[in-house]
Amino acid sequence: MGQKGGVIAVSLLLLSTLLTQVLAEVEVNSFFPKSTVVISNQIEGGAKLLVHCKSADDDLGVRWLKPGQSFDWSFYPHFFKYTLYFCAFRWEVGAHLVWFDIYKQQRDEEVCKLCHWAIRRDGPCLTVPGSEMCYHYRDKR
Numbered sequence: 001m002g003q004k005g006g007v008i009a010v011s012l013l014l015l016s017t018l019l020t021q022v023l024a025e026v027e028v029n030s031f032f033p034k035s036t037v038v039i040s041n042q043i044e045g046g047a048k049l050l051v052h053c054k055s056a057d058d059d060l061g062v063r064w065l066k067p068g069q070s071f072d073w074s075f076y077p078h079f080f081k082y083t084l085y086f087c088a089f090r091w092e093v094g095a096h097l098v099w100f101d102i103y104k105q106q107r108d109e110e111v112c113k114l115c116h117w118a119i120r121r122d123g124p125c126l127t128v129p130g131s132e133m134c135y136h137y138r139d140k141r
Helices: 003-031
Strands: 035-041 049-054 059-065 070-075 084-090 098-104 114-120 123-128 131-134
Touching (some): 035 098, 059 070, 098 123
Antiparallel strands (some): 049 084, 084 098, 114 123, 123 131
């Protein structure tokens, strides 16, 4: 293959790579809408809430939420349904951390695209129109 053929081959490879990336982004955005998780401090007694959420790919950092305060983030759930975000919580100085899988795609994808979580002492509660589903924490010790 001559120099011209090599340039054409490299150009086609670059074009193919770029096209694949663009199509992947279009596919994700077109067929799989973003999901949003909202975490709200509903700890009884007005305590501040320490929250640290992450996934395998994304660490959202440590936050302190005042009573009634919330924070949220949005993401595209994975095509193969393995998106998982988990959070550690603590609401008393010196208390041990508890944790919960705040977004499990296999559990939550059909239930909510906007997932509102009220964090309480006895467990997190997912509020969806017409109902509330409460869960238990796992002990992180």
